[in-house]
Amino acid sequence: MKASDLEVLSTESLCESTEHIDEMGTLEALKAINKEDQRVAEAVSAILPDIARLVDMASMRMKRGGRIFYIGAGTSGRLGVLDASECPPTYGVDSSLVQGVIAGGVEALTTSKEGAEDCLEEGANDLRKRGVSEVDVVIGLAASGRTPYVIGALSFARSTGALTGSISCVSDAGLSEYADCPIECVTGPECIMGSTRMKAGTAQKMILNMISTELMVKHGKVYRNLMVDVQPTNEKLVARACRIVTLASGCSPERAEALLEETGWDVKTAICMSVSGKSLQECRESIYAQEGNVARAIKSLQE
Structure with a gap:
């Protein structure tokens, strides 16, 4: 990417409120960073x-x-790996x-x-190795909205019929052209110019939390x-299950x-038995019939 290309990205602009952060006292600098961080929630709220839309369409594929x-590179890629790795211990799903x-x-x-982010084909190859197909969902992450690795991945995903989404932190992101469900969360200039691990990274983390949680x-x-x-x-999770x-x-x-x-330490069935007063077998059958939804299982047993 040429220097002239960077100039058009809002994430690569100078942040006026922190232009002299190197001359600020510690508390003053932290207040300036915190003030910029508050803009992130507003940016997420706007989109x-x-x-x-992405969650609803992804849910149908699931x-x-x-x-x-x-899929992403650098900070964006790390955030994606982090969110994915938290799903099994939190929700008991397969990795x-x-x-x-x-x-x-x-x-x-x-x-x-x-x-590694500059190769279009590598993004496609990494998804090809995982057997991505038309039932899957591929969400590309790139604060700049133009990372070649991610574009290559989304282009390949589309060719398989997979649902594609994107999360960028600039407007008119190139990545959006390859996504069925593009998300552009414009977070503006970073406190330290170009350090998208800050506001842009925070926005991506918030959005990924929303996506995985609601799914x-x-x-x-x-x-x-x-x-x-x-x-x-483990001991903590045993105590949490009881609580x-x-x-x-x-x-x-x-x-x-x-x-x-x-x-057998099945939290769903234990709740269902306690609330409905029904037997273990009845509760298990109802939970299965309601596709794992405890609220619907209890309601069905009480009708």
Whole structure:
């Protein structure tokens, strides 16, 4: 990318409020950064309908057995890997359901590989290796909206019939041309010019949190606002499972633990049994019939 190309990107512009940050005192500098950070939530709020459209369309693919792929380079790629890696422990899903792909591979998570983002074909190759198909969803991440690696990935994804989305932090992003559901969250100049790990990165993190959270809600991983597919694999998560059953059903901690032991530490079934008063078998069958949605399973049992 030429210097003249960078000039048109709002993320590469000078931020007036921090133009003399090197001369500020510590507190003054932090206040300036914090003030700029407050603009991020406003920018995300402005494009919520675009995020909702992507979530709704992605949800339909997931119901057909599709997977979600986040793909990006540098900071954007790392954020995608982070969000994907949090889905299994939080929602009890298989690690293949939401996958993060970063230019340069796993090593690029901790070691900068800036040149990896410049190859169109590598983006396509990384998705080809994962067998992306028409049921899947590929979301390209690039603060600048023009990373070749990500464009190559989205172009390939489209050729397979996969649903494509993009998350950029500039207007009129080149990436948007390759996305069925483009998201352009304009965060403006960075406190340190071009350091898109800051405001742009924060915006991408917020958007990814929304996407993965709402997808999991839609697919029965949440009852009320409780993570009911949590896998109690350590002491903290065992305690959390008991607390979730207690909060969801109003039973005592002792009753919650007894129900969890009876169900083999299946949080959903324990909640269903406590609320509905039905047997383990009845609750399991109802949860299965309602595609894992606890609220609908309880309602069905009480009708």
